Ligand SMILES: *[C@@H]1O[C@H](CO)[C@@H](O)[C@H](O)[C@H]1NC(C)=O
Ligand SMILES: *[C@@H]1O[C@H](CO)[C@@H](O)[C@H](O)[C@H]1NC(C)=O
């Protein structure tokens with residue numbers, strides 16, 4: 001009986017260890033999970049996730065901030081404008097915009113962000129308000145309502161005065177500087193200049209030309225927190241500012257003295273945040289996949305445990321065998 005258990009434990013332990021290593025090397029469970037995620041999370045009509053995302057559970061809020069001019073007469077006389085931020089005026093974005101196309105949060109429909117995102121990826125999006133496609137890059141790990149997320153940000157290079165962006169300077173060669181984009185070409189010729197709020201990440205001269213600009217990362221950067229397993233957006237804030245290009249027109253007495261400048265009109269912040277109920281649903285999906293991908297380690301742990309039993313049996317067997325011979329020797333001596 002001891003001998004049988006001894007060999008069973010040894011063999012089983014070896015088998016389990018070999019199995020677990022094989023499973024790990026072949027990434028069997030990892031692949032199965034990845035496949036299941038791809039099949040179920042990618043939005044196709046009929047899957048549960050499609051139903052929930054078709055009527056988006058995450059409300060998109062748009063907050064508008066306007067700049068109140070506090071010294072209009074002085075501006076006309078050529079002085080530096082002093083602006084005061086007023087707001088926010090908050091709207092549910094889907095009630096506000098006529099079409100979904102106006103939302104950068106287009107990513108939530110699974111088009112822009114695929115499942116199984118890794119941190120070295122660069123993701124592309126097309127915010128229609130900017131009239132150009134942009135990319136976001138990984139910046140750090142976050143947790144949204146307990147759900148793990150990768151934070152992606154719009155890098156400063158997007159609006160920087162670089163050779164890659166030279167093609168956006170219209171007319172050709174007429175670059176305005178870092179942090180501003182002449183969007184006139186896609187705004188029916190209106191002198192619209194896009195930037196980040198308060199000229200965040202723009203050349204200092206844009207900030208200092210206007211009184212009341214206080215750019216800061218916390219309030220004015222654009223970011224999105226994505227769950228890497230599912231590609232679902234957990235939290236996001238898209239923030240940009242609309243400015244008009246004001247030009248000194250010598251021919252008009254009224255505006256003859258006004259400065260030439262990029263004049264802020266308003267900025268907005270479109271934001272979403274995963275609600276608690278969706279978070280707990282997502283957490284249970286993530287936990288299930290975690291357990292499944294850890295099955296090889298569980299098998300390995302069992303193998304190690306049995307190996308310990310085997311060793312223990314082996315050592316004890318050695319001891320009892322010595323005792324046995326001693327016992328056997330004893331009567332021999334007696335006879
Ligand atoms: C999804 O499929 C159902 C029938 O299978 C159809 O009635 C519905 O219009 C489809 N929805 C979309 C958004 O394609
Ligand atoms: C804007 O500024 C004017 C003074 O220039 C002031 O009377 C008005 O109340 C301000 N509006 C808001 C919304 O703060």
Ligand SMILES: *[C@@H]1O[C@H](CO)[C@@H](O)[C@H](O)[C@H]1NC(C)=O
Nearest residue numbers: 161162163175176177178203
């Ligand atoms: C933009 O960059 C180019 C080349 O680096 C430079 O010559 C030009 O002065 C810059 N323009 C502005 C407005 O900063």
Ligand SMILES: *[C@@H]1O[C@H](CO)[C@@H](O)[C@H](O)[C@H]1NC(C)=O
Nearest residue numbers: 170171174176182184185245
């Ligand atoms: C912005 O671009 C338009 C053409 O799209 C051009 O006519 C205009 O002069 C540009 N504005 C500035 C300030 O460079």
Ligand SMILES: *[C@@H]1O[C@H](CO)[C@@H](O)[C@H](O)[C@H]1NC(C)=O
Nearest residue numbers: 063197219220237239269271
């Ligand atoms: C939107 O951004 C503004 C500043 O730009 C900030 O004060 C506000 O809290 C943000 N709203 C949300 C919901 O993140």
Ligand SMILES: CC(=O)N[C@H]1CO[C@H](CO)[C@@H](O)[C@@H]1O
Nearest residue numbers: 100101102103106109111126
């Ligand atoms: C749901 C939604 O907003 N879909 C839009 C995403 O963006 C593409 C263009 O990039 C539009 O064609 C879709 O209608």
